């Protein structure tokens with residue numbers, strides 16, 4: 507059983523059985539092997555080795571093979587959270603766990619022009635920078651203090667990084683620190699990891715202390731061909747007074 511917030515902060519019961527993440531007959535053997543490594547990550551060293559090996563084929567696997575749609579949907583969520591589209595070209599946006607830059611490309615297509623990427627993998631960020639959608643990319647560990655100034659960004663996005671064996675909700679305090687008061691953070695969490703990675707507890711704490719406010723937390727499909735919702739799509743703002 508999971509719970510989710512709507513903008514009125516009521517807790518709503520929801521249940522989502524997770525699909526089998528290990529059967530992907532649509533992928534070739536190399537892609538399946540890389541995906542199996544992704545699902546089995548145990549350490550940061552495993553993660554960095556995986557993304558070093560995957561960087562050049564990641565987009566093909568995720569887009570053509572798996573019909574990955576989270577970056578597009580998260581960019582759209584962010585755009586809806588910043589209703590004055592004339593300001594999108596100037597808004598400084600941080601793409602957290604940017605990988606090869608799929609979210610940056612989706613943001614650029616909407617008119618966002620000041621997007622910075624942050625990731626632990628230099629190989630993934632090299633692909634991201636080659637897209638031309640980022641002002642800069644920064645190598646940093648989301649599980650540590652970020653080398654970024656307080657309130658430096660007008661918005662943030664994150665997709666595909668709050669998932670099995672990756673990054674847990676311990677990073678949220680740092681992400682909200684680098685957002686200006688009132689700034690939105692649009693992100694996905696793999697539904698089956700929602701509680702285990704601490705997002706339920708962390709978002710309750712941030713709301714209770716007044717540090718952040720959830721505009722919406724809704725189930726959705728991370729992949730266009732997911733048989734059922736497998737992600738939580740979240741729009742959470744740093745509190746205006748924080």
Ligand SMILES: C[S@@+](CC[C@H](N)C(=O)[O-])C[C@H]1O[C@@H](n2cnc3c(N)ncnc32)[C@H](O)[C@@H]1O
Pocket residue numbers: 553557576577602603604605606607608609624625626627630646647648649664665666667672673
């Ligand atoms: C599945 S990819 C998602 C990339 C991109 N956001 C997307 O949706 O395609 C996960 C990314 O998280 C990054 N990552 C994993 N652990 C990290 C950490 N501790 N700090 C920063 N980035 C991390 C990986 O290097 C990888 O690029």
